[in-house]
Amino acid sequence: MSDSPVGRFLSMFCRTLGLFLVLPPLLATALQGQAEPASRSNGSSPGLESTGASPSGALSPRNANYEMRVRLDPEARVLAGTQTLTWRNIQDTATSELWFHLYWNGWRNSHSTWLREDRLRGRSDRGSNIRDSDWSFLEVDEIRLADGTDLMPTRRFRAPDDGNTADRTVMVVSLPKPVAPGETVAVELVWRAKIPRTFARTGYRDDFYFIAHWYPAIGVFEGARGWNTHQFHAATEFFADYGVYDVSLELPDELIVGATGLLQEATSVGDGYTRHRFVQTDVHNFTWTASPDYIEITDRFAVDGLPEVAIRLLMQPDHLDQADRHLHATKAALEHYGRWYGPYPYEQVTVIDPAYRSGAGGMEYPTIFTCGTRVINPAGGGSPEGVTIHEAGHQFWYGVVGNNEIEHAWLDEGLNTFSTARTMDVTYGPSKMMRSYLRPPGGKIGGLVRKRYDDFEQSRAVYGSRFSRFISSDGPTMDAMSVPTYRAFPRGAGTLSYHKTAMWLHTLERHLGWEVLQPAMATFYQRFAFGHPEPDDFFGVLEEISGRDLDPFFDQVYHQSKQFDYALASVSTKPAKLRGYTEGPDGQPVVAGKESSGKEGPEAEDEATSREGASEDNKPVFRTEVVVRRLGGGVFPVDVLMVFDDGTEVRRPWDGRARWQLFVEERAAKLEYAVVDPDRVLLLDLDYTNNSRLVKPASQFAARKWSSKWMVWLQDLMTTFTFYL
Amino acid sequence: MLSPIFRGLRRAADPKLLVLLWLANTLVALPGALAIGEAIRNDVGASRFHKTLDEGFDMEWMAEYSHRNGTGFPALFAPQRTGAGAVYENLDAWFGGRLLSENRALAGVLIAFGLVWILLQGGVVARLVGPPRAAFSLRGFFADAGGYFVRFLVLGLMSAFVYWVLYRLGGWAFGLVDASFQDAGTERELIHRVLFLGTAFVILLHATRMVFDYAKIATVVEGTRLAPVAVWQGMRFVANRPARTLSVYFAVALMSLAFLWLYTLVAPGPGQSGAASLLFAFVLSQLFVAGRLFLRLALLGAQAEVYQDAGGL
Numbered sequence A: 001m002s003d004s005p006v007g008r009f010l011s012m013f014c015r016t017l018g019l020f021l022v023l024p025p026l027l028a029t030a031l032q033g034q035a036e037p038a039s040r041s042n043g044s045s046p047g048l049e050s051t052g053a054s055p056s057g058a059l060s061p062r063n064a065n066y067e068m069r070v071r072l073d074p075e076a077r078v079l080a081g082t083q084t085l086t087w088r089n090i091q092d093t094a095t096s097e098l099w100f101h102l103y104w105n106g107w108r109n110s111h112s113t114w115l116r117e118d119r120l121r122g123r124s125d126r127g128s129n130i131r132d133s134d135w136s137f138l139e140v141d142e143i144r145l146a147d148g149t150d151l152m153p154t155r156r157f158r159a160p161d162d163g164n165t166a167d168r169t170v171m172v173v174s175l176p177k178p179v180a181p182g183e184t185v186a187v188e189l190v191w192r193a194k195i196p197r198t199f200a201r202t203g204y205r206d207d208f209y210f211i212a213h214w215y216p217a218i219g220v221f222e223g224a225r226g227w228n229t230h231q232f233h234a235a236t237e238f239f240a241d242y243g244v245y246d247v248s249l250e251l252p253d254e255l256i257v258g259a260t261g262l263l264q265e266a267t268s269v270g271d272g273y274t275r276h277r278f279v280q281t282d283v284h285n286f287t288w289t290a291s292p293d294y295i296e297i298t299d300r301f302a303v304d305g306l307p308e309v310a311i312r313l314l315m316q317p318d319h320l321d322q323a324d325r326h327l328h329a330t331k332a333a334l335e336h337y338g339r340w341y342g343p344y345p346y347e348q349v350t351v352i353d354p355a356y357r358s359g360a361g362g363m364e365y366p367t368i369f370t371c372g373t374r375v376i377n378p379a380g381g382g383s384p385e386g387v388t389i390h391e392a393g394h395q396f397w398y399g400v401v402g403n404n405e406i407e408h409a410w411l412d413e414g415l416n417t418f419s420t421a422r423t424m425d426v427t428y429g430p431s432k433m434m435r436s437y438l439r440p441p442g443g444k445i446g447g448l449v450r451k452r453y454d455d456f457e458q459s460r461a462v463y464g465s466r467f468s469r470f471i472s473s474d475g476p477t478m479d480a481m482s483v484p485t486y487r488a489f490p491r492g493a494g495t496l497s498y499h500k501t502a503m504w505l506h507t508l509e510r511h512l513g514w515e516v517l518q519p520a521m522a523t524f525y526q527r528f529a530f531g532h533p534e535p536d537d538f539f540g541v542l543e544e545i546s547g548r549d550l551d552p553f554f555d556q557v558y559h560q561s562k563q564f565d566y567a568l569a570s571v572s573t574k575p576a577k578l579r580g581y582t583e584g585p586d587g588q589p590v591v592a593g594k595e596s597s598g599k600e601g602p603e604a605e606d607e608a609t610s611r612e613g614a615s616e617d618n619k620p621v622f623r624t625e626v627v628v629r630r631l632g633g634g635v636f637p638v639d640v641l642m643v644f645d646d647g648t649e650v651r652r653p654w655d656g657r658a659r660w661q662l663f664v665e666e667r668a669a670k671l672e673y674a675v676v677d678p679d680r681v682l683l684l685d686l687d688y689t690n691n692s693r694l695v696k697p698a699s700q701f702a703a704r705k706w707s708s709k710w711m712v713w714l715q716d717l718m719t720t721f722t723f724y725l
Numbered sequence B: 001m002l003s004p005i006f007r008g009l010r011r012a013a014d015p016k017l018l019v020l021l022w023l024a025n026t027l028v029a030l031p032g033a034l035a036i037g038e039a040i041r042n043d044v045g046a047s048r049f050h051k052t053l054d055e056g057f058d059m060e061w062m063a064e065y066s067h068r069n070g071t072g073f074p075a076l077f078a079p080q081r082t083g084a085g086a087v088y089e090n091l092d093a094w095f096g097g098r099l100l101s102e103n104r105a106l107a108g109v110l111i112a113f114g115l116v117w118i119l120l121q122g123g124v125v126a127r128l129v130g131p132p133r134a135a136f137s138l139r140g141f142f143a144d145a146g147g148y149f150v151r152f153l154v155l156g157l158m159s160a161f162v163y164w165v166l167y168r169l170g171g172w173a174f175g176l177v178d179a180s181f182q183d184a185g186t187e188r189e190l191i192h193r194v195l196f197l198g199t200a201f202v203i204l205l206h207a208t209r210m211v212f213d214y215a216k217i218a219t220v221v222e223g224t225r226l227a228p229v230a231v232w233q234g235m236r237f238v239a240n241r242p243a244r245t246l247s248v249y250f251a252v253a254l255m256s257l258a259f260l261w262l263y264t265l266v267a268p269g270p271g272q273s274g275a276a277s278l279l280f281a282f283v284l285s286q287l288f289v290a291g292r293l294f295l296r297l298a299l300l301g302a303q304a305e306v307y308q309d310a311g312g313l
């Protein structure tokens, strides 16, 4: 990190000069598909076998390439753009249509599908709160082929998902002749985009801009399956092909700019405007941000065995003291994801600390992502480190492995939530509970002061994947994960994609072992880098690498919505003394304990115990019975652990299929307690409290201790209340 | 300024009075604590979570407890309400005016204690303005308490109403601050704005408290029959001696704040795993409760001294 002004200037100067000299020719040829690898792909670029002919040396098929020139009018909050899209058909079917996403039309008016669904989500306050100046649009004014053929007369809007005719987020044009497999078509567009007051992390606040999914973006052509171009939905994100982006942004001079890719040049164009040209290869989106307040900090990620990455951090002045925490977390993600799954393939990453209340925090875009923190935010509570690792992690799950986020959001969000929790755990250990204070009356202003509670640690297993959210969500009425994300009930979609997936992945980690799951996920990452994997691809790789039949598991957690709950129904441990009839010396039935001595009463019982209910070294033998039940519909193999008062532990595996199972042990020790799933492998178990049972009635200590501590709170609150009287 | 404070502190150091107030507080809180104990006992059942809860706390269990006890009185149990967190939580709830809005059962407990407090206040004020070191008799105390109950109840209702209005106004003012940050401004600027307005708001809350304290003192000393008249007397008394009344009030208020802060440093954490250490922790935290009550008495006592020094109205 070089954060002295001189150092920063020198570093920027050298970098800009270097890029200016080296990159433009390189990228010019890259655009024609003949460049050297834009980054160190060291010859083993994965994921290319399924994608057909791609430019040699490219990491991705590069079949959707954009050259854009855009100018911001800050008064009108409008972007005016001209764009050349060069699209290559990489499928084996021809198409005579081009489908485009016009995402910003999702906030064109209250009848859009995005706004309808947003109201269903029940957590947005934007629905009724939108002022006239907050809305947005993306208006395509011209669209023509490179030869001048006007395509505007063929333009229409489609609503493939819900038939909402008011929705203008999908635009289709027809071509005069089909694009054959392998053929390329170039389209020129002229458009205007009204910038919204932030929706879904994109928009403006004052002179802060975060501009994402803002230009007409070509959909994904899937050959015989047609165009995969969904409308913009409130609970889902994006999907696009990979390509090369060469974007020139003309912005007022005072704005400091961050964007996807590397800055090639920044030249004054007069009128108080500067043109910033950014280029990036092998990405599926281009996003930028600008603000006069950003403070730039640069650093390098360099660890043994992974390629170096330049880090550019744009911080709010308010948060400068947290810059190191952002950098540290970014590096933790680059290192652990890099070692576990595969290296980060780009030369740089831009980390954005968005403006206060901009609504832009916590979102991922290729080679650029946003975090978000608070002015008073002690370390150790998981923020902003958690969000930084999560969004940096998306560079891998989303950026490099480009699944369809609209249909299978869990493939990036779930894998990434799992990986975030794991990275947080190995880097920072369990996070501490945090509470926010200084909440004035009225309820409008949230807690401005965050306080860390060191006594209360939140384990990765339960808090890393947000078990609480999972169990408190709709549970049995939840959609199966196989329901496409955009069709899942908007309120439950997030829980399925993020928390449930992370929990079943963590269950697999504990079940198979990290040494099995890690190479499986690495194989998935490397095999589907710069591709569009589907759920079965992930399941297939996991089975292939683990060598296990995981279908029954995926069936329950993915295709169905099974609930898991194992419980310890009863425990008993009693002298193994026989009562009733036994065989006497003459072979006739005799009452046990009376067969020879003729004694009666307690003496006889003692003798009988010593003869029939005792071990060889004459210790009394106890018969222990443990009944385990399966209360949920889900089936998972679990261990049953019995712990005896002499310290011995007996562990019995159970396939977990039957609704209940009896376990019997006879030994010269009493049972202390029994646990089903003692290692908590099955993190999807909705109730772990009922998984264990003590033999002796539990002491009252825990209840007394915690209620007496709690009482002080009530006493203090009551004293506080008398203030008003 | 210091003399009435010292005299107030000396008058508050009245063991019998303190035991009485502490007992009232503890007895009203006890059913709630028993209910929470029962909820914890039922929830943990015979599970092995006993072990971790005996030795410390278990956030994994807590995640399940909160889910199973999401509503009603048991929902009031939370780890941040044990130990030092209780102070932060309650100060914040007081500042935000959220004491009665969280939970109905809790509101019931608070109102019940409020009535007990109003009853006791009659005896307390009568004792504080009476001759120093007078013998304490329960009968005499409750005779005073009963005698002033109706007037103090009306005063309590009036002050509750004034606070309701103040919090509504506060909510509106903070809402304006919030709205002014919708489209511009940094969080640091917002914090400064909230601290500024918050300080003014807190001073207003305390000034109101002060007027009603003098209204009670006036009721007892002057024998004022009508609560509104007593409030008028309290206001006049403060208006005629703003420096003296404010300095005494806020000096004791700052002492109380320092006392809260001290407690957050020594408040027992979750570690006690034996009966002896738990008992020690319990006694320590009850000393804190008693200390808070002592400071409430000291404040009233100091103000009673100021009132009497001035020779009444």
Ligand SMILES: [Zn+2]
Binding pocket: A390, A394, A413, A416
């Ligand atoms: Zn995410």
